[in-house]
Amino acid sequence: MEFVPFFFCFLALIILSFTLLHSLFSFLSSGNRKLPLPPGNMGWPYIGETFQLYSQNPNVFFASKVKKYGSIFKTHILGCPCVMISSAEAAKLVLVTKAHLFKPTFPASKERMLGKQAIFFHQGEYHTKLRKLVLRAFMPEAIKNMIPRIQSTALNSLQSWEGRLINTFQEMKTYTFNVALLSIFGEDEVLYREDLKRCYYILENGYNSMPINLPGTLFHKAMKARKELAQILAKILSIRRENKQDHNDLLGSFMGDKESLTDEQIADNIIGVIFAARDTTASVLTWVVKYLADNPSVLQAVTEEQEAIVSSEEESGAKKVLTWADTKKMQLTSRMIQETLRVASILSFTFREAVEDVDFEGYLIPKGWKVLPLFRNIHHSADNFPDPEKFEPSRFEVSPKPNTFMPFGNGTHACPGNELAKLEILVLVHHLTTKYRWSVVGPHNGIQYGPFVLPQNGLPIKLSLKS
Numbered sequence: 159m160e161f162v163p164f165f166f167c168f169l170a171l172i173i174l175s176f177t178l179l180h181s182l183f184s185f186l187s188s189g190n191r192k193l194p195l196p197p198g199n200m201g202w203p204y205i206g207e208t209f210q211l212y213s214q215n216p217n218v219f220f221a222s223k224v225k226k227y228g229s230i231f232k233t234h235i236l237g238c239p240c241v242m243i244s245s246a247e248a249a250k251l252v253l254v255t256k257a258h259l260f261k262p263t264f265p266a267s268k269e270r271m272l273g274k275q276a277i278f279f280h281q282g283e284y285h286t287k288l289r290k291l292v293l294r295a296f297m298p299e300a301i302k303n304m305i306p307r308i309q310s311t312a313l314n315s316l317q318s319w320e321g322r323l324i325n326t327f328q329e330m331k332t333y334t335f336n337v338a339l340l341s342i343f344g345e346d347e348v349l350y351r352e353d354l355k356r357c358y359y360i361l362e363n364g365y366n367s368m369p370i371n372l373p374g375t376l377f378h379k380a381m382k383a384r385k386e387l388a389q390i391l392a393k394i395l396s397i398r399r400e401n402k403q404d405h406n407d408l409l410g411s412f413m414g415d416k417e418s419l420t421d422e423q424i425a426d427n428i429i430g431v432i433f434a435a436r437d438t439t440a441s442v443l444t445w446v447v448k449y450l451a452d453n454p455s456v457l458q459a460v461t462e463e464q465e466a467i468v469s470s471e472e473e474s475g476a477k478k479v480l481t482w483a484d485t486k487k488m489q490l491t492s493r494m495i496q497e498t499l500r501v502a503s504i505l506s507f508t509f510r511e512a513v514e515d516v517d518f519e520g521y522l523i524p525k526g527w528k529v530l531p532l533f534r535n536i537h538h539s540a541d542n543f544p545d546p547e548k549f550e551p552s553r554f555e556v557s558p559k560p561n562t563f564m565p566f567g568n569g570t571h572a573c574p575g576n577e578l579a580k581l582e583i584l585v586l587v588h589h590l591t592t593k594y595r596w597s598v599v600g601p602h603n604g605i606q607y608g609p610f611v612l613p614q615n616g617l618p619i620k621l622s623l624k625s
């Protein structure tokens with residue numbers, strides 16, 4: 159009979175010991191646990207504050223949070239606990255100084271569509287190797303040679319818009335798609351353009367669809383188109399291998415002997431680069447067209463700068479093909495593009511995920527939480543850019559404070575295509591302002607959000623030759 163109380167005492171002792179050991183282990187294995195989480199509201203279970211963020215202009219959501227909680231706050235979006243960061247210093251910590259603690263993160267469906275081996279999804283050695291190959295193809299030395307072909311692509315686009323009512327964003331997407339293909343396949347691009355375009359356009363329709371892989375769904379069609387894209391790329395690779403010629407383009411860089419990527423890695427990264435290059439640059443170009451239309455004095459100044467380049471070519475009797483040196487004379491136009499990148503901030507934020515519990519400026523960011531540096535807030539802070547809502551290209555006559563201007567990101571994953579993006583924008587603006595005038599049709603001030611910030615309805619315009 160005495161055995162029963164003894165058994166319970168023994169059991170209680172074991173449970174107590176386990177509890178103490180577990181507490182001790184947890185304490186030792188996460189020294190940060192005592193830190194508080196950042197301030198903020200996690201909203202409803204599971205849905206969190208998703209509705210509040212996506213049902214309105216996201217600036218209103220961010221601004222009200224920053225006002226209430228300061229520059230680092232927690233929330234819960236799309237099923238994930240998040241920490242949002244709106245100060246330049248803290249964004250630098252996430253993207254640069256402590257980048258090893260924050261890995262890039264994307265929805266699994268996006269990974270399946272772009273391909274798991276694409277540069278965006280990786281850290282470490284494989285990422286470094288890919289970056290070297292991508293940068294080799296997009297550094298100024300490599301893209302200088304592309305100017306004549308970018309120029310004829312720009313001229314063809316502009317000519318096809320003459321006298322028509324066009325959707326600026328849709329047309330810019332065609333231009334930036336063609337330039338992306340040029341940078342990837344060089345002169346071979348024309349041979350494959352139509353097939354690649356047909357498949358890529360089906361793929362893109364599935365990017366934001368529900369990931370249901372059943373016949374008839376957008377996702378299913380997109381996955382089929384992705385397979386076909388990979389087959390076209392395999393064909394191009396085998397033709398290039400047979401011909402054994404060196405190519406000074408992205409595909410040539412990927413096929414470089416020393417680095418030996420697999421065909422699958424090459425395909426994933428080519429589809430990834432088209433994805434990264436096209437809609438981003440097209441959105442910025444759409445805003446350029448809008449801001450120039452809204453600011454006649456800036457349009458006048460840009461036009462004068464571009465006309466001066468045309469006249470110097472005419473005086474020298476040279477053929478009218480822009481050169482790299484010409485683009486370096488486009489100082490005022492470059493400032494207009496910088497200001498467009500700042501005001502439009504087409505990528506309002508990016509995503510990272512904490513790879514372990516992180517002590518972040520006195521707060522705990524738990525492992526697995528998403529971390530979002532808010533580029534738009536940093537670009538629209540009056541501390542960084544006085545009178546931030548005003549479109550004022552001359553503010554870039556003075557360099558912005560360090561880490562306050564990040565249209566192309568910062569740190570290990572910063573945009574390797576930024577020089578090409580700026581070049582193709584400059585070339586198009588040169589021909590647009592020297593030959594054409596345009597007017598916006600329909601509402602002028604509406605904005606669409608997601609995934610990129612865009613003028614309402616893609617900015618319908620009517621374009622005509624200058625009289």
Ligand code: HEM
Pocket residue numbers: 262277278279289292296338341430431434435436438439442504505508509564565566567568570571572573574575576578579580
């Ligand atoms: C104006 C147009 C563009 C903008 C605003 C832009 C912006 C960005 C930003 C902010 C990132 C970093 C994202 C992050 O840290 O999570 C990025 C990455 C990237 N961009 Fe761009 N981009 C543009 C054009 C291009 C072009 C033309 C190309 C290629 C030709 C390109 C290729 C890439 C690639 C491959 C990455 C991933 C880099 C990595 O993960 O290491 N982008 N871009």
